[in-house]
Amino acid sequence: MSRADAARALATVWGAVRHFHPGVFGREAAWDEALAETLRKHWAGGAALDGRAAIEHLLGLLDDPCTAVVSEPGSRDVTDPERPPALRRLDDGTCVLATAEFRKVPPGGELFSVLHGMISEGLRAPRLVIDLRGTTRLFQFSALPYLLGHFIGEETPLAMTRSRQSLGLRPEAGENITEHRDGLLTAVGGSLRPQPGPPSDIPLALVVGDANEPGYAHALALRQAGRARLVHAAGPAAQAPGTVLALPEGTRVRVRTHEYVGLDGGPDLLADPADGISAAVRTLMSAPPAPSALPTWGLPPGPAAPDTAFPEREYRLLGLMKLWCAARWFFPYHELCDRPWDEAFAAALPLFEEARDERDYARATGVLTTWLHDSHAQVMSPAWLESLGGPTGIDAMVRLVEGRTVVVQSSQPELAVGDVVTVVDGTPCAERRAFLGRYLSASTPQALENAVDSLLLTGPAESTATLVIERAGQAPSTVVIPRTPPKQLTYRSHLPVFGELTEGVGYIDLVRLAASQAEQAFEEVERLPGLVIDLRGYPGNAGPQLASRLTGRRVPYARHAYPAPDSPGHTSDVVRDRLFHIEPADPGRSYEGRVAVLVDESTISQGEVVCLMILGAAQGRARVFGTATSGAVGNVTDVRLPGQSVVMFSGFSVRHPDGGTVQRKGIVPDTVVPLTLSAVRAGRDETLQAAMAHLRPSPEDPLRPMPA
Template identity: 30%
Template structure:
């Protein structure tokens, strides 16, 4: 005869004076010391992600109505003939969970764990296996997008544990192992940050007409750079650029378009101060060059001014009287001071090829574009009471409403977008699309929205991921799809060499045609 189940032992017939205790999760809440420092004020004020034990302390306000039933258990196989039977709801008395007579106190285990000193910015096999186990379980139980991501998550665990065992003692090797695991989630917010010694080149790359092309250089720092804007990369350290990007994308989480953006940012990264052999095609002739990766203070100095395209100033008036506002660079106070000019403008281009500036996240300029209130995207925070999300306990759905502001902008409007527009930029463009605030020109956005829910692991690693599910205004899938443009526009190699912003040019053409059609 086997031992009685935990429910048989721990569900008393008389519950007088006892407190019912069970876990509720809104996404998942991490201890404050496991949240990256920069996110702690937001976590304290918003509290979108929380994990609580009901009635611990007594009479604690629940997060939502659902909870496991008294005596409810879950049984799970552990492998090799072992299984676990876990109670999901217990009773406590005097602040302590009731346990069978003679059961050991957990205080000894807590004391032992308290004496463990996790290495800082170091790694060893035990630490690596523990970190993989923790991170994998966070996603297993709380990641909201498994239904739209084709992945065998159990197989990912097995592969990642094997890689972690054979990683060398460098922090870079294990960081790559974690990145490869997170990449399988296809989450555009999914990143692993930690100790890294890698540095990039004093060159900016983009994919143009199917090729990797130099779109900017730090020639303002190093006039001896032998590559030029518009050069087509044909090899890097003896490898084709396609192979270099393909390998980089194994470690990038998100949609194909977002993987491309991130892989291009990492193109050619390696040991600081080391040299890279790169072959480029300058029009019809090939040229072999040596580039040196940045080191130390050069990293900031060389990268700060590199741009993907030659944009106008953040707020500008272009030829023909078209007003231009780059919402990724212009701050709201600057825009507010020019609101009179925008109100009187016949044509305006708003640039959202990237992440909006901090002061633009409140959609303030958008409220001047519509006479009626604007609805934002639906943000659904999943609620859990069972392991393995089986099933979820529902969602808490939030949706912002933006009232109109005066004065109203009534001219023709175009928005520039591409895969660099992620998260809040996509929320803004979704409002544009749903409320028909203007024409979107460019390419599809990244397809990743919802609040980030980061957590820290021992050894100096931080993992970022999306804790909420976001859908478009019509309820259709946004994750991996993004906001698609009304008018597609792409760059050409000749345009890059000439310093043209062809996506902006296309938007100006669309606005010009729209004005001409209205005049007829």
């Protein structure tokens, strides 16, 4: 097993227990410390990692017999024609009924006829052993209650089970503003009902195997009722429902996923699989043994992780494993990634190990997030912005225009809109862009450009930005600008937040519109035949209110899907899918005119969702203008890592109502209007102009809606 494979196997086992073992819920911090302690003991710096030994040590700290390294199960071919019949009599007179053999009997009346005859014969024996190993699901639901109902005189409850249930990944640091949930679910198991007539009092033993097999809960119910001896003929790890993880080099680990609730004991006897029937006979011919204790676990609390910006090696590796596992099971867009997530672990491992300081550690975390291709995947730590140059910028905004870094907004007297920046602090812009691009996760190329733009001019606090600029008609010059915490630059201050721009065309800027202004804005534009909705930037909370005014009926706008794996054998492709709709605010008073939506690469996340709302509400009447949006949709969740670090990523997927992709694609305009340097310098908003030309009333336009 390679070093990276051994580390990934350890991470997989640790993550499976952390996210799916019912006993670790609420004690995740102690389990994190168990991994750190295992790494200290089994993987000191530079030493080889014995993956199996490390896994066994880690699981030893959990101390749960049902979560352990297990051997390959022996084959048990229930279709072998030379296997014993469904009912046979042993030399001592004991009858053995094997439910697995009923898979050969057609379901329905023939099955019950055959089973009734065998029960009648079995009840005439001095002792009866029912071998439940290999019971089919069909037999469990159709015939098993009938079979076992002969041995009880009153309704007998089945054991309840408790398991972890997740809807997405519950954030550890940020506010949970969506439906992400994680908790324990107790499931009622139903009951066994007695068959008509007095119950049989024949000495009865039930042989069970893996707790995942059908019939296990029924057997526990009869033992709990004192009506049967229970022989568990499998390894100790199989006494509770669980999932087996197949790891490199044949290592197999079974992880408990459920626990039984309300039982006062486990099996009467643990037996070797090959000795199951003999053990059952022995227990019937001897005094009743005390039932074994139900397998439990012990997870002692460990010391708190050190709260330092640059943690020790084992805690950095804990950070790698924690983020990798969280994304493995709860990132909703793995199918859109360029490379398998498993490969990301091997690529990031040396970066986390060899980090020399908190900046290296932050950059290593950033590299790992880039494998997700998700603009929501962001590192938040004191060292993150320092590792990329510094946290402080200037009062100016740049964008990549025609391949050049162009100032598009500025309140700095040294910079004018339209200036081209070629060098920042002695580094050519192209080189600075390439550096930043290595550490920033982005859903699309345009999203990466937007992220790089936001950091291109930043540097250390209280430093100066030395920029080489090219201004139209002038020779290149150098300007020096003090870096200070930037003021909030105002978007489109030359335009109203809402109102009539020109005859017949209304305008609403959802980036600047407050939710409290939504009703007033609608009243201003509701009788105009054309409406421009500006979504270039991140909107506030007024978008849904406006969208509800654009339709007179309930219409779908998006499909949301939450990762909801119920065992470590599943990945984030197991989802709970739901179609979302826009409800009309007033079916008798909706906007019926044509709509133009303005977007660009700064339209991200909530902006893209609002765009979907508008397109759904104004279906057939709306066109999109500008450049493709960011392509990052789905409210974020987060993971807290050692080193005062938090990493966010998309927590659920958002798609078009028909399932079409928005993530990693963006919303592509109907009319693409690229930003040009000449337009920036001239102060022309060519996207707005294209939308206005489309909407402006014209006698030649047969699609022009008439005012009400």
